Amino acid sequence: MSGKSAPLTLGHEFAGEIEEIGEGVNGFVKGDRVAIEPIMYCGKCQSCRMGFYNQCGKMGFVGLNDNGGFADYVLVEPYMVHKLPDNVSFEEGALVEPTAVAMHAVRQSKLKVGDSAAVYGVGPIGLLTILAAKSAGASKVYAIDVSDERLQLAEKLGAIAINSLKQNATEIILAAGGVHVAYEAAGVQPTLTSAVSSVKQGGEVMIIAAFAQPAQINMFELMVKEANVTSILAYRHIFPEIIALIADGKLDVKQIITKKIALENIIEDGLELLVKDKSQAKILVQIG
Ligand SMILES: [Zn+2]
Structure with missing residues (x-):
């Protein structure tokens, strides 16, 4: 322009x-x-x-x-x-x-006071998404990443840290009943797949990261729980x-x-x- x-x-x-x-x-x-x-x-x-x-x-x-x-x-x-x-x-x-990116994602998602959330990828935007979800009243927020250092920051913000190189994020989250909203701030296939699996019935996967490659979603898995995939672009x-x-x-x-x-x-x-x-x-x- x-x-x-x-x-x-x-x-x-x-x-x-x-x-x-x-x-x-x-x-x-x-x-x-x-x-x-x-x-x-x-x-x-x-x-x-x-x-x-x-x-x-x-x-x-x-x-x-x-x-x-x-x-x-x-x-x-x-x-x-x-x-x-x-x-x-x-x-x-x-x-x-x-913060505007993170807060726009939370505002556009269907997260309600008391709901649970997961944030995939805890770079700066993921960390701010944890803060934004908590300020919107999320009861518990899982943070999923491959770096223990970044996860330590997420824990300081009150998130439950899961290192997906060492633990199965989908299993842990589903064992606790799944989350209402999963925020995808990593932008790669494995995190998207886990995000889709980890949301509960009627849940939502909110795409924040810009995917460099086309990604696949198991539509049947989404359909059987009437879940949604939504996205944001920056903020307004x-x-x-x-x-x-x-x-x-x-x-x-x-x-x-x-x-x-x-x-x-x-x-x-x-x-x-x-x-x-x-x-x-x-x-x-x-x-x-
Ligand atoms: Zn214009």
């Missing part, structure tokens, strides 16, 4: 202070503390006109399709800007974006609600920050470490 190509400044999860305001833009003053909703959309297509701007045919992200937040200054559209109350830090502000109309939940102390997103680094060390201490060290979830980059 931007027509821009590499090299671009990355960074699509960020917060900061307003330094300059474009002509004709109202509602903001210099110094306002804000979080950025990075979705770019056309505003004219059928999806946009229906309010589903996350499904815009020209959808893109600041920080992926246009210059993003790993810089001292970034230029964004007014519709992307959400004010932060004084008691919400920039760190928390930067976490609104990934949810930043203000998440900022309010954080401000009210109902969503402690800071728990998933495992490290803070300076921008000049982003390759070594950030990107390379994320690959090497499985105990890292969100590494926060401080700028300026």
